[in-house]
Amino acid sequence: MIKIRLKRYGKKNRPTYRIVLIESQKPRDSKTIEELGHYDPLLKQANFKFDEIMKRVGQGARLTSRVRYILKQFS
Template identity: 50%
Template sequence: MLKIRLKRFGRKAQPCYRIVVTDSRVKRDGRAIEEVGFYNPLTDETHLKFDRIVERLKTGAQPTETVRNILLKAKVFDSL
């Protein structure tokens, strides 16, 4: 099953996350199929590729709870 989840990068105590599409069996920071966004929790900054996220959701990818909240805030589900 495909998951849309966060992949951590950045320094210690300064996390940044990439929003990626990956197989659910792969490690958190493992190989991703596609990068579809960016999230910085310190500044609450997000960059999303709306068309790619909507396409992946339509094909059955499941977002994690945190990613679902980010997508709800960005109103991605309104375009489904």
């Protein structure tokens, strides 16, 4: 199953996340299929390709609960 989820980047105590399309069984920081945006929780900023995310959801990708929350908050 393909999921749209967060991949952690950044420094210690300064996380940033990328919103990525990845196989659900792979580890969090493994190779991704596609990068769809990024999210900075400390600055409360998010940039993402909304059209591409909706296209992938239409093709059967699942959103994690956290990504769904981010999309609702910043759309």
